[in-house]
Amino acid sequence: MSEITSMSEVASEVASEVALQAVGLVRRIEGAISHTLVNGIDLSVRKGEFVAITGPSGSGKSSLLYLLGLLDAPTEGDVVICGQPTSKLSESDRADIRLTRCGFVFQFHFLLPEFTSLQNVTLPMRAAGKMTDKEMNERGLELLTSLGLKEHAHKRPNQLSGGQRQRVAIARALSNQPEIIVADEPTGALDTTSTEQVFSILRDIADSGRTVVVVTHDPALAARADRRVHIVDGKIHDSIPGAIQGSSPAPEPAVAVGASAAES
Amino acid sequence: MSTKLLFDIAWTHVTARVRQTLVGMAGVAMGVGFTIMMAGLMEGSQIDFLRQLVDTMPHITIQDERRAVPTQPADQEYGAVQMSNVTNLNNRPGIRYPESVMASLRSWLPGDVAPSVRTTAIIDHGGGRIGVTLTGIDPRLETRVSKLATQMREGVISDLSRAPNAIIIGEALAQKLAVKPGNSVTLIGGKGTEVTSSVVGVYRSGLKRIDEGQIYALTGFAQIMMGQSGVINELRLRLNNPLVAQQVATQVEAQTGYKSVSWQEANADLLSTFAVRDFIVLTVMGAMLLTSSFATYNIISTITHEKRQDIAIMKSLGMREYAVRRIFIIESAIIGFVGILFGWLIGYLLCYGWSHITIYNPLTGANVPLQIYYSPTHYIVAGGISLICCTGAAFFPARKATRVHPVEIIRGAS
Numbered sequence: 001m002s003e004i005t006s007m008s009e010v011a012s013e014v015a016s017e018v019a020l021q022a023v024g025l026v027r028r029i030e031g032a033i034s035h036t037l038v039n040g041i042d043l044s045v046r047k048g049e050f051v052a053i054t055g056p057s058g059s060g061k062s063s064l065l066y067l068l069g070l071l072d073a074p075t076e077g078d079v080v081i082c083g084q085p086t087s088k089l090s091e092s093d094r095a096d097i098r099l100t101r102c103g104f105v106f107q108f109h110f111l112l113p114e115f116t117s118l119q120n121v122t123l124p125m126r127a128a129g130k131m132t133d134k135e136m137n138e139r140g141l142e143l144l145t146s147l148g149l150k151e152h153a154h155k156r157p158n159q160l161s162g163g164q165r166q167r168v169a170i171a172r173a174l175s176n177q178p179e180i181i182v183a184d185e186p187t188g189a190l191d192t193t194s195t196e197q198v199f200s201i202l203r204d205i206a207d208s209g210r211t212v213v214v215v216t217h218d219p220a221l222a223a224r225a226d227r228r229v230h231i232v233d234g235k236i237h238d239s240i241p242g243a244i245q246g247s248s249p250a251p252e253p254a255v256a257v258g259a260s261a262a263e264s
Numbered sequence: 265m266s267t268k269l270l271f272d273i274a275w276t277h278v279t280a281r282v283r284q285t286l287v288g289m290a291g292v293a294m295g296v297g298f299t300i301m302m303a304g305l306m307e308g309s310q311i312d313f314l315r316q317l318v319d320t321m322p323h324i325t326i327q328d329e330r331r332a333v334p335t336q337p338a339d340q341e342y343g344a345v346q347m348s349n350v351t352n353l354n355n356r357p358g359i360r361y362p363e364s365v366m367a368s369l370r371s372w373l374p375g376d377v378a379p380s381v382r383t384t385a386i387i388d389h390g391g392g393r394i395g396v397t398l399t400g401i402d403p404r405l406e407t408r409v410s411k412l413a414t415q416m417r418e419g420v421i422s423d424l425s426r427a428p429n430a431i432i433i434g435e436a437l438a439q440k441l442a443v444k445p446g447n448s449v450t451l452i453g454g455k456g457t458e459v460t461s462s463v464v465g466v467y468r469s470g471l472k473r474i475d476e477g478q479i480y481a482l483t484g485f486a487q488i489m490m491g492q493s494g495v496i497n498e499l500r501l502r503l504n505n506p507l508v509a510q511q512v513a514t515q516v517e518a519q520t521g522y523k524s525v526s527w528q529e530a531n532a533d534l535l536s537t538f539a540v541r542d543f544i545v546l547t548v549m550g551a552m553l554l555t556s557s558f559a560t561y562n563i564i565s566t567i568t569h570e571k572r573q574d575i576a577i578m579k580s581l582g583m584r585e586y587a588v589r590r591i592f593i594i595e596s597a598i599i600g601f602v603g604i605l606f607g608w609l610i611g612y613l614l615c616y617g618w619s620h621i622t623i624y625n626p627l628t629g630a631n632v633p634l635q636i637y638y639s640p641t642h643y644i645v646a647g648g649i650s651l652i653c654c655t656g657a658a659f660f661p662a663r664k665a666t667r668v669h670p671v672e673i674i675r676g677a678s
Binding site: 066091092095097098099102106112115127129172 | 266268269273276277280573574576577578579580581582583584585587669670671674675
């Protein structure tokens, strides 16, 4: 009896460590020709873990990322964010989770062109409406300063370089202090120097205890993640532990259920 | 979702497209301005016409007749028998005990009452013969029930008392017969009574049919022309508020039993024409406001199309669909609101300018100014409808744009 209790406690402890979980995730596009983008993926990502999703073009890695970030809804399966299943939530509730628990970074910066860097960064905070203007501005400036953009706080996106815009986008993703950051090829449109900067920032974010899931084509960058999940034809092909970076948590073996099925 | 945030985003979008925004505002302003001008012009001309109409006639006329033909003695006696060619029995014309009736009415009436005698006559001057309505009045009481005293162009109403056969005629009739005050004319009554009378005054009511066909004399003279001495066949009422004439007429008729005709009933055809005209004008004004909102529709459609990426990113950041939709509705409301403010100014200036325009009337030879009615209701209604049209115009493109799945846009842009 005591052994069972002990196992249950361990399971509970493990569950509490999981920030993001995909359970039997399927995304199918119905139409004249049906197409399965994501085909039965099970994946668990721990708190503070930096996971890189790789794969050839059209393999379903971005689709998986959009499902994990609740930007898209699965045809089957569920996404569990910090222990909360999301498949039965309304679109409004999913929007609330995106606003407060997930931060997005895309290949293109998608900053509002008429707004300054600071205004773009404070946008999610203003949407959440939990802070005063002063607090939001202070936090926004703090984020921009931490990303080396203090002097660009009042510039508009068209006055910034590609790397600076992407860093502003990262600051915006961090503004509501989300537990999870999802990034879809955030360095895809950047030069080598900017790529290095952005990836280092993402690495630092993970090291600070947040969960980071990044889609990338770059194997060198993927190798710097705690774990690399390779997707082929909408399924996990393999899940490989990456290099240990800085003070990141020890890369425990991935809780990547389904990988074996894909391999077989 | 903070309204201030939505307003800030909307304001940023609107101010970033100055030319488009100004075009939209100009469209709304023109629509509102011309609507106010049209409403002022239409209501002004209508009020002016009704005022003339009401001023030239009693608000209520009590006539010496009944609504229904009284039951005839033959019918009372032989009700079951069909009879033809039986001449109806008519009582002596006139209102019975008119002084008592007037005293009774004065006790509660919100206005005043005066007796008169109405008959027909032919006026003859220099071979020209024209049929007219002769109304016998008491000059002292007449001022209480009609505007005749103020409508006098030559002479005064009390001049009737200068001679027993004196008459006051309309300006149009005077011109037609080439008659001036001091001239003598021949009046021929219904029973062939022929009397020479002198013209002591000329009035002008503004309505040609009145000015051509209505003459005034003393009550006694009209009774002579009618061939019925001592008869009063009409009581004329003037109310403090002419708009309640219909209700008062109903009460009067119930009290006296005599047919009481309000000015509304006497001009029912004309008023129904006004109702049709009002409907047409409202339709045109509504169409103008709706058309002006199409400019806003175009602008919002353009903005939503250009801002598809922004919409996608706002949704992906966690802003709800209705909140994003509200941004574009606020943008439209901003364009509409500022356009309405300018429209009010344009409307006022147009009304002011139009009120200084005079139109020559070839029939009367007079320059008639355009009558404008200034009413806050016009401004509020035009502004309100325009704002509804603008926000309505924004709703559909905004809804369409915000329904787009963010992933589609993000994938397309990446």
